[in-house]
Amino acid sequence: MLRRYKLFATMAGLALMAALGFASLSNTAAITTSSLQPISLPSRDELISTIFDPTPLFTASGEQIIFDADKMVFLSVGSGTFAFIPLHAAYQPRLVELYKAWQEFENVRVPLGGLYIVEPIKVKGVYNEGPEFSLPKGAYVLKLEPVNPKGDILRIAIVNEEGQVVGHVTGDIQLVAQPQFLKSRPFIRTKQVSDSMTLAEFEIPWLTPSTVNTIDLDNIALGPITDFLTGLGAGIAMAMVILLL
Amino acid sequence: MLKTIKIVLVASLAILLMGTPMVQAVSQGENLSRSRIVSGLRAAFSVALTASGETILLDEDKALFLSELKGSLVFVPLHPSYWPRVEEFLKAMDEGQEVTAPVGGLYVIEPVTVRDYQGFNFTLARGPYLLRWAKDKVLIVDQEGNVRGAVPYELKFPNRLREPVVNVDQAGESTVFRVDAPWIWSTPATDGGNAFMHPDMLLDDRHAIAGFAVGVILVVIFVLL
Numbered sequence: 256m257l258r259r260y261k262l263f264a265t266m267a268g269l270a271l272m273a274a275l276g277f278a279s280l281s282n283t284a285a286i287t288t289s290s291l292q293p294i295s296l297p298s299r300d301e302l303i304s305t306i307f308d309p310t311p312l313f314t315a316s317g318e319q320i321i322f323d324a325d326k327m328v329f330l331s332v333g334s335g336t337f338a339f340i341p342l343h344a345a346y347q348p349r350l351v352e353l354y355k356a357w358q359e360f361e362n363v364r365v366p367l368g369g370l371y372i373v374e375p376i377k378v379k380g381v382y383n384e385g386p387e388f389s390l391p392k393g394a395y396v397l398k399l400e401p402v403n404p405k406g407d408i409l410r411i412a413i414v415n416e417e418g419q420v421v422g423h424v425t426g427d428i429q430l431v432a433q434p435q436f437l438k439s440r441p442f443i444r445t446k447q448v449s450d451s452m453t454l455a456e457f458e459i460p461w462l463t464p465s466t467v468n469t470i471d472l473d474n475i476a477l478g479p480i481t482d483f484l485t486g487l488g489a490g491i492a493m494a495m496v497i498l499l500l
Numbered sequence: 501m502l503k504t505i506k507i508v509l510v511a512s513l514a515i516l517l518m519g520t521p522m523v524q525a526v527s528q529g530e531n532l533s534r535s536r537i538v539s540g541l542r543a544a545f546s547v548a549l550t551a552s553g554e555t556i557l558l559d560e561d562k563a564l565f566l567s568e569l570k571g572s573l574v575f576v577p578l579h580p581s582y583w584p585r586v587e588e589f590l591k592a593m594d595e596g597q598e599v600t601a602p603v604g605g606l607y608v609i610e611p612v613t614v615r616d617y618q619g620f621n622f623t624l625a626r627g628p629y630l631l632r633w634a635k636d637k638v639l640i641v642d643q644e645g646n647v648r649g650a651v652p653y654e655l656k657f658p659n660r661l662r663e664p665v666v667n668v669d670q671a672g673e674s675t676v677f678r679v680d681a682p683w684i685w686s687t688p689a690t691d692g693g694n695a696f697m698h699p700d701m702l703l704d705d706r707h708a709i710a711g712f713a714v715g716v717i718l719v720v721i722f723v724l725l
Contacts, residue, residue: 297609302567445564
């Protein structure tokens with residue numbers, strides 16, 4: 256009986272060693288194969304699925320924000336690798352509600368879009384004089400901060416998955432007089448502003464002409480409003496500036 | 501005892517079955533990392549440059565990878581150690597030789613349709629390409645050395661660009677990618693501010709550049725349809 260157990264134990268040991276050996280062999284084979292085969296660059300589909308699938312993206316912001324993954328802009332330069340994800344048109348009605356409250360100086364933050372940081376980056380705060388802060392890898396929601404009735408600089412909060420504001424960047428509201436000039440998706444510009452600083456500027460179509468018509472443009476909190484805009488069905492775009500160190 | 505043996509066997513089988521998927525899941529998240537992108541470009545361009553039969557040094561660390569609705573493109577600038585060679589090409593052009601000067605590398609991730617410098621359309625399949633300055637245009641050359649098309653450009657000087665910058669905009673139904681590439685820096689360092697430069701100036705009036713500029717930036721313009 257004891258001999259039988261020993262036999263079983265030996266067999267089990269051998270099986271375990273074989274299993275571990277096979278596992279290690281298959282991993283080595285995988286490494287060897289990957290080092291021989293060229294590393295493929297991520298396709299757009301892979302970018303979108305990687306950024307959206309494994310991440311509890313933006314749900315921690317406390318409300319259901321709808322993002323438009325197809326219109327995502329992904330950029331990788333020496334200063335950093337990140338993606339901007341605009342809001343989906345289906346989110347416009349809620350955006351209009353929040354924007355109206357924001358215009359009336361209520362204490363609300365209005366979503367602008369999502370930011371996904373692939374590698375940790377250092378960012379300079381609002382208006383260049385602002386404090387530096389770092390953004391670890393992960394998903395963030397960009398939100399327009401409330402302003403006071405006396406006027407204030409426009410601040411865009413970067414909110415992490417726990418709902419905490421980790422820093423602010425700057426931006427501008429742009430009123431687009433001709434509806435056809437409102438862009439169909441976000442566009443990006445990068446600029447070198449010093450030997451150690453790169454500026455990334457996003458232009459984001461934000462409120463389409465049809466929704467803007469429902470907003471009292473004369474009461475917009477920031478920026479000079481000319482009367483003719485109201486009658487033209489203008490759109491609103493946001494410009495957001497991120498200074499990368 | 502038998503139970504213990506069974507547990508050990510089941511555990512070993514579990515390790516064997518679960519180990520590989522776990523490794524894959526972890527590595528999938530790293531696909532977007534900068535180091536992965538740079539490695540991918542190095543591998544792709546080492547093959548392309550070998551096929552071209554010419555030693556061109558690219559600076560993959562400074563690559564600019566941009567993906568938006570119309571497509572995903574990567575621009576790879578020349579390595580600074582290659583700039584003296586570019587100047588030799590320019591000198592040869594100045595002497596009337598039929599040569600073109602390398603500008604950098606282009607990697608197309610998804611096939612794109614591009615408008616050329618004369619307004620005609622051409623398509624670029626996925627893969628690496630070399631960009632070469634031909635005085636009135638920038639040629640896009642594939643791995644086999646075939647010119648797939650040509651795009652417009654601008655020259656700017658001086659500006660000490662440490663890496664390429666990009667400006668993407670919408671022009672009607674098209675998307676315009678403008679990539680500013682650091683190109684030649686070897687001229688004396690006096691800051692004359694940013695300015696546009698006529699292409700002939702680069703070849704015919706080298707003293708003007710030498711007195712003015714710290715470098716030449718070549719802006720490659722892709723109109724994606």
